[in-house]
Amino acid sequence: MKVLLINGSPRPAGCTYTALREVADALEAEGIETEFFQIGTDPVRGCIECWKCSKLGRCVFDDDICNEMAERMIAADGIVIGSPVFYAAPAGQLCALLDRVFYAQAPALAYKPAAAIVNCRRGGASAAFDRLNKYFTINHMPVVSSQYWNSVHGRKPEEVLQDREGMQTMRLVGKNMAWLLKNIEAGGVPVPEKEPWQMTDFCRKA
Ligand SMILES: Cc1cc2nc3c(=O)[nH]c(=O)nc-3n(C[C@H](O)[C@H](O)[C@H](O)COP(=O)(O)O)c2cc1C
Numbered sequence: 001m002k003v004l005l006i007n008g009s010p011r012p013a014g015c016t017y018t019a020l021r022e023v024a025d026a027l028e029a030e031g032i033e034t035e036f037f038q039i040g041t042d043p044v045r046g047c048i049e050c051w052k053c054s055k056l057g058r059c060v061f062d063d064d065i066c067n068e069m070a071e072r073m074i075a076a077d078g079i080v081i082g083s084p085v086f087y088a089a090p091a092g093q094l095c096a097l098l099d100r101v102f103y104a105q106a107p108a109l110a111y112k113p114a115a116a117i118v119n120c121r122r123g124g125a126s127a128a129f130d131r132l133n134k135y136f137t138i139n140h141m142p143v144v145s146s147q148y149w150n151s152v153h154g155r156k157p158e159e160v161l162q163d164r165e166g167m168q169t170m171r172l173v174g175k176n177m178a179w180l181l182k183n184i185e186a187g188g189v190p191v192p193e194k195e196p197w198q199m200t201d202f203c204r205k206a
Pocket residue numbers: 009010011013014015016017083084085086087088089119120121122123124154155
């Protein structure tokens with residue numbers, strides 16, 4: 001079993017990585033394989049609402065990491081998405097990628113356990129955490145939680161390491177993810193039968 005950890009920070013070894021590393025160590029201690037995916041600093045596109053993904057099964061644009069990230073997410077048994085907090089939200093480039101991945105690949109990601117974790121210096125953590133969880137909770141994905149909303153505080157990795165409660169929260173994300181994955185692997189019951197989507201909007205129709 002493998003968990004993909006996505007670092008949504010442009011800094012490959014910064015605070016978000018430090019928090020994700022703690023999650024990964026806890027997973028590995030439970031015998032779960034881990035893989036990191038760095039979104040890096042190259043430009044990424046936003047969704048242009050062309051709807052071509054519904055026919056292609058992937059984003060129409062192949063000039064950034066979106067489709068590669070989607071493939072890695074699909075190949076993993078569990079997903080952890082980490083982000084720095086920018087203006088009380090996840091990093092914009094990460095959301096630009098996730099908008100496109102989830103629009104193109106929602107069925108392939110459904111029922112995959114997932115967790116979000118965020119890092120901030122001071123404030124906005126729970127708003128950013130909430131935003132990331134929106135991707136999972138619109139797509140039938142079991143959300144792995146911890147003892148607190150999954151955040152660590154600090155502007156530098158060494159400050160994050162001093163956030164003992166935050167780091168404990170990260171370890172427990174890893175342990176809880178391992179517990180859920182092992183239970184799924186052990187069997188259980190199939191996922192519920194799908195209902196046709198009753199897609200409504202809020203316009204009054206005659
Ligand atoms: C554009 C920008 C906006 C930021 N906004 C916030 C914020 O709203 N709240 C906060 O506590 N820190 C804020 N920060 C600090 C970042 O959260 C912090 O530098 C980051 O989480 C460090 O993680 P990293 O090393 O993984 O990139 C901001 C930083 C930048 C660059």
